[in-house]
Amino acid sequence: MKSSYFHGGNHREAARRYGLSPREILDFSANVNPWANSLGIERIVRANLKEIYHYPDPQCTELIKQISQYLGVGRENILAGNGSTELMYLAARALLPRRALVFAPTFFEYERAIKACGGELKFLFLRESQGFSINIQKIIRTTEDVEAVFICNPNNPTGTFFLKGELLELVKITEERKISLILDESYLDFKHSGESLVREAQETRYLLVLRSFTKFFALAGLRLGYGVGGRCLIEKMAHFKEPWTVNCLAQAAGIYLLRNEENIKEIREAVNKETEFLFGQLSRITGLKPYPPEANFILIRIETELSSSKLQEDLAKRGILIRDCSNFTGLNDKFFRVAVRKREENLRLIKALREAI
Amino acid sequence: MKSSYFHGGNHREAARRYGLSPREILDFSANVNPWANSLGIERIVRANLKEIYHYPDPQCTELIKQISQYLGVGRENILAGNGSTELMYLAARALLPRRALVFAPTFFEYERAIKACGGELKFLFLRESQGFSINIQKIIRTTEDVEAVFICNPNNPTGTFFLKGELLELVKITEERKISLILDESYLDFKHSGESLVREAQETRYLLVLRSFTKFFALAGLRLGYGVGGRCLIEKMAHFKEPWTVNCLAQAAGIYLLRNEENIKEIREAVNKETEFLFGQLSRITGLKPYPPEANFILIRIETELSSSKLQEDLAKRGILIRDCSNFTGLNDKFFRVAVRKREENLRLIKALREAI
Numbered sequence: 001m002k003s004s005y006f007h008g009g010n011h012r013e014a015a016r017r018y019g020l021s022p023r024e025i026l027d028f029s030a031n032v033n034p035w036a037n038s039l040g041i042e043r044i045v046r047a048n049l050k051e052i053y054h055y056p057d058p059q060c061t062e063l064i065k066q067i068s069q070y071l072g073v074g075r076e077n078i079l080a081g082n083g084s085t086e087l088m089y090l091a092a093r094a095l096l097p098r099r100a101l102v103f104a105p106t107f108f109e110y111e112r113a114i115k116a117c118g119g120e121l122k123f124l125f126l127r128e129s130q131g132f133s134i135n136i137q138k139i140i141r142t143t144e145d146v147e148a149v150f151i152c153n154p155n156n157p158t159g160t161f162f163l164k165g166e167l168l169e170l171v172k173i174t175e176e177r178k179i180s181l182i183l184d185e186s187y188l189d190f191k192h193s194g195e196s197l198v199r200e201a202q203e204t205r206y207l208l209v210l211r212s213f214t215k216f217f218a219l220a221g222l223r224l225g226y227g228v229g230g231r232c233l234i235e236k237m238a239h240f241k242e243p244w245t246v247n248c249l250a251q252a253a254g255i256y257l258l259r260n261e262e263n264i265k266e267i268r269e270a271v272n273k274e275t276e277f278l279f280g281q282l283s284r285i286t287g288l289k290p291y292p293p294e295a296n297f298i299l300i301r302i303e304t305e306l307s308s309s310k311l312q313e314d315l316a317k318r319g320i321l322i323r324d325c326s327n328f329t330g331l332n333d334k335f336f337r338v339a340v341r342k343r344e345e346n347l348r349l350i351k352a353l354r355e356a357i
Numbered sequence: 358m359k360s361s362y363f364h365g366g367n368h369r370e371a372a373r374r375y376g377l378s379p380r381e382i383l384d385f386s387a388n389v390n391p392w393a394n395s396l397g398i399e400r401i402v403r404a405n406l407k408e409i410y411h412y413p414d415p416q417c418t419e420l421i422k423q424i425s426q427y428l429g430v431g432r433e434n435i436l437a438g439n440g441s442t443e444l445m446y447l448a449a450r451a452l453l454p455r456r457a458l459v460f461a462p463t464f465f466e467y468e469r470a471i472k473a474c475g476g477e478l479k480f481l482f483l484r485e486s487q488g489f490s491i492n493i494q495k496i497i498r499t500t501e502d503v504e505a506v507f508i509c510n511p512n513n514p515t516g517t518f519f520l521k522g523e524l525l526e527l528v529k530i531t532e533e534r535k536i537s538l539i540l541d542e543s544y545l546d547f548k549h550s551g552e553s554l555v556r557e558a559q560e561t562r563y564l565l566v567l568r569s570f571t572k573f574f575a576l577a578g579l580r581l582g583y584g585v586g587g588r589c590l591i592e593k594m595a596h597f598k599e600p601w602t603v604n605c606l607a608q609a610a611g612i613y614l615l616r617n618e619e620n621i622k623e624i625r626e627a628v629n630k631e632t633e634f635l636f637g638q639l640s641r642i643t644g645l646k647p648y649p650p651e652a653n654f655i656l657i658r659i660e661t662e663l664s665s666s667k668l669q670e671d672l673a674k675r676g677i678l679i680r681d682c683s684n685f686t687g688l689n690d691k692f693f694r695v696a697v698r699k700r701e702e703n704l705r706l707i708k709a710l711r712e713a714i
Binding site: 007009010011012013027030032034036037041042045046049050051052053054055056057058059061062082083085086089109116214218219220221222223239240242243244245247248250253 | 370403412440605
């Protein structure tokens with residue numbers, strides 16, 4: 001399974017390679033929110049430990065009830081999965097697009113999911129000269145010969161972001177043209193929830209919105225995500241779904257997290273404040289060009305002779321893991337990505353980067 | 358996802374239906390080993406709780422190292438998954454059999470996995486008049502027009518069992534004919550480990566052996582299983598595999614369980630002893646015909662006017678959940694299945710059955 005090498009977050013592999021203990025590594029390579037450990041998730045997992053001896057509810061009945069209340073969408077419009085990744089693959093299997101549009105650069109698993117089902121890829125390259133942003137009309141023009149479009153909003157790793165109004169223009173066209181639009185909102189919890197298209201997705205036939213507990217809620221290791229779409233599409237995907245992919249502890253944690261909404265706003269503010277701070281600090285390092293962030297990570301271009309793989313190696317030796325972005329289609333060995341962590345850790349990153357550059 | 362209704366183990370749904378708390382239900386419907394809670398799994402999960410904030414290792418490196426040592430097979434011959442169910446679906450996707458042979462009755466998910474990939478089913482009916490057992494030569498004759506064969510050994514729900522020598526005759530033929538053989542050993546931990554074909558699988562091209570932590574180790578809620586096969590087949594399946602399906606706690610628990618082999622034999626003996634006891638008691642109830650068990654569950658025929666669904670309902674009202682087997686292809690509304698639990702619970706079952714029949 002080569003795909004793992006295409007991702008951040010493998011701090012165990014990095015630890016092995018550099019002779020460190022995994023706990024010594026400060027991981028900026030995975031976009032997981034370090035504030036989430038104040039949410040009481042461990043307590044809930046501990047309280048539900050006896051559940052490990054029972055099959056998980058394959059329908060995720062209680063979890064879906066909670067998601068439904070949280071989002072204000074119908075239960076029949078929701079399908080839970082082993083991270084949003086399961087839903088991406090499920091969508092590809094259910095829809096079998098012969099040709100699908102993906103951004104370059106973007107999250108790698110869309111490409112892999114499409115190819116695994118025999119689909120062909122059409123890349124829409126985001127231009128660095130335009131700060132990796134792209135006009136929604138340009139996307140619409142590019143959808144003419146595809147059966148599906150995968151969009152990550154905010155986009156990983158560029159951080160570029162479409163407002164709801166822009167996306168609704170695209171949805172109008174994809175619905176008319178019967179093109180499936182898979183809109184990955186895995187990072188949207190860091191933005192204002194009013195920008196989400198989950199409510200609109202209920203009334204559509206071709207739009208699937210993906211949400212994740214991996215980033216904002218930091219449940220990366222437990223695996224939880226879900227999809228929201230029209231009833232027809234959700235039923236179609238459920239037909240292909242394996243029964244027990246969402247384990248019992250992930251279900252319990254998900255229910256708990258969405259019941260305690262009041263913490264979410266507070267944490268969002270803390271992350272966004274620290275994101276601004278880190279962006280400001282990175283901007284002051286000569287030889288680095290950070291792109292303005294719209295989520296909890298920052299894409300950075302190296303403007304010196306140094307390559308991203310060399311920089312990754314230099315920092316790893318000091319116990320700091322960044323995401324070398326050279327293997328993203330559309331980027332090269334001058335790009336890396338860092339997640340936003342807490343102040344003290346961000347200062348360690350800044351210091352290490354200053355010394356390495 | 359209708360498939361959930363085809364399985365046992367949904368004690369939460371039963372609790373809702375009969376107005377009980379899930380903890381009040383004594384679940385004989387899922388074949389999960391109640392002795393496993395003495396293995397210290399909860400302690401290990403608790404010790405690894407902080408891992409939930411990190412992506413799981415997509416390669417399951419440490420887990421596979423441990424499985425490799427435990428089984429005495431090469432690491433490159435092993436693929437870990439979200440229960441053995443993930444591997445069944447993965448095998449179907451990688452092999453795309455146009456026609457596949459499955460027993461009737463057997464575990465329902467083979468059928469669903471094959472159909473999800475557009476494959477056709479050929480059922481080999483196990484005859485009640487022959488105690489649901491079948492000659493290996495009969496199977497060999499039936500494989501002529503199929504591209505894959507799915508066998509559960511011991512078979513769920515009939516409990517019928519092939520010795521290693523018999524299966525090796527079949528493997529010889531399937532290898533010659535290039536027919537994929539998916540041999541599900543999910544219940545083999547209850548038998549002598551010498552009966553497993555995992556070592557032989559390494560040297561084959563068309564044999565995939567599936568193992569599970571769901572039954573013997575009772576990790577039903579955490580989700581862990583794996584497949585063992587020739588390097589070529591494992592690589593092919595890995596190509597289709599989604600990256601993070603095995604959560605971090607399942608990986609930690611799996612590593613721990615296989616490191617502590619000495620407990621396994623002891624627990625196996627306890628289960629087998631109690632299985633004999635329960636079988637003996639069931640045999641003494643007029644109106645019930647239990648089939649000799651080869652794992653931790655017993656298939657039973659009702660020889661009175663009562664239907665299996667009525668019996669299930671009667672017992673559920675008393676907080677006892679059995680598996681109505683009427684929806685197994687090849688069975689009817691006279692069959693039900695019970696898992697073997699501890700003495701006191703088995704006595705409660707026996708008492709309730711005596712009263713209901």
